[in-house]
Amino acid sequence: MTESxxxxxxxxxxxxxxxxxxxxxxxxxSEGEARAxxxxxxxxxxxxxxxxxxxxxxxxxxxxxxxxxxPLLPFAVLSGLAFLSARAPLLSASAPLLSKWAPLLCWIAATALLILALSLLRWPWLExxxxxxxxxxANLIGRRPPDSFREKPGHRPAVYFVAHVDSKSQPLGIVAxxxxxxxxxxxxxAGWVLLGLRGFAPGAVGGGALAFMSFLLLIFGVPLSVNVNGNRSPGALDDAAGCSVLVELARILRARDDLxxxxxxxxTGAEEAGMVGASRLAERIARETDPSRCFFVNFDGPGAGRGLLALIHGFVRAENRSPILRSTRGSAVARAAREAASACGVPLHVVRLVPGAGVDGVPL
Known part of the structure; x- marks a missing residue:
């Protein structure tokens, strides 16, 4: 099938x-990754x-x-702090001041842990x-020979078309x-809010509500905590399809000297291990080239559904309003993608990256 x-x-x-x-x-x-x-x-x-x-x-x-x-840490933190908060009245005789402020101190501790967790969820630290x-x-990098360029390589920006070679299996699918x-x-x-209400308005929230929240955290956390990786998936969509699109794109661009x-x-390799290959690629680009002249288009799971699906993540600064953060949905890259897809008559849907998922575009 040939489409224009x-x-x-x-x-x-x-x-x-x-x-x-x-x-x-x-x-x-694995040997399968090396074979691919x-x-x-x-x-x-x-x-x-x-x-x-x-x-x-x-x-x-x-x-x-x-x-x-x-995934089990929220349950451990909330249930532990709820237990300490419930035991605070027992200290009224020996330590009345601590008994009075214990619920609020528990909420402050939960807030500090939340801030710490958010501060650590940054890619440079995770690397x-x-x-x-x-x-x-290993990463496999392909470039056209110098005779394909009208000028010497490096004189124009580089656009990296990226797809990961490896695959993995998990009991839970990406939607689940x-x-x-x-x-x-x-x-x-919600548990953090209830702890706050208990601290600022004693008696407003009973121990039963916190116990129920802790139970829900356990229910939602256990499936994620047993979602171990395996080597049973053929990875046709994720991401053999992306690799095949790259090869076809390479065929098309090979003869283009007007780019x-x-x-x-x-x-890239080891994407399923935590986007390691993309991280190593980013480090190498930062050492050997000018990162400001490098751009990336990541192909992960092309062919799913109808049309193209553009995944976005994080936030960017709004034009002329640097203190204000806004979604990348309104960024120049997202607009350019929509305009290019519209000019080619290809349906494009821009959505947010599914929570808990990761793609090579994150470190790049």
Missing amino acids: YGLRTINGQAAHELARELSFPRFPG RRLLRERMEGLGYGMEEQPFRYDARRTEILRLTS TLFEGDRDSS RGLFFSALTLTSL PYEPVFAF
Whole structure:
């Protein structure tokens, strides 16, 4: 099947066949992941691209432990503080001042823990958890040879087209994970509010309400805490489809000498281990090139549903109003994506990244 979008001719059948060929278990660091890289390298070199394999080492044990234990932390914190708050009246004889302020102190402790957790959920800090050499993977980078450019490479901005090679299996699908994560987050905030009411207005909230919130946190946290990774998924959609789209895009752009940018094709490794390959790629770009002249288009799960789905995450500063934060939905990148899709007649839907999910676009 061949479809024409504007000036670009896409061989959808070729992309589909390659995606099927890549659809076998490819857990980070496994022989399946290495086999997929070899296949992609062969295809890209057949198109005339120069390929560079960039190996890296990491240790995913700390992040895996954190991923499986953190869903139970809200339950442990709320139930523990609720227990201490309920025992405060017993101190009325020996420590009346502590008995009076114990509920408020519990809420302050919960607030401090919440602020600490939010401050640690930043990607530069999370990257340090992967330090080590227990596991290994590699990024595969493809560039056109210098004779494809009218001027020397590096004189124009680089656009990195990114897709991850590896795959993983989990008992919970991405939608279920998002629902449980959202429920856990909202229930945690509700418990924090109830603790605050108990501290500022003694008697307004009984122990039963906090016990019920703790029970809900346990119900929502346990499925996430047993959602272990495995190597059973063929990863056709996530992300053999993205890799096949990149190869087809590379075929189209190989003969284009009029591009205002330098196309670079990055097949990243260990995305399912915590976007490690994308992080290593970002570090390398920061060391060796000018990051301000590098742009990234991440393909993760193309072919799901109808049309294109643009995932966004985080916030950006609004134009001319630097203190004000607004969603990337209104950013220049999102607008450019809509305009390009509209010009090509391709349906585009811009949505937020599912809570609890991660893609290579986060570290990049």
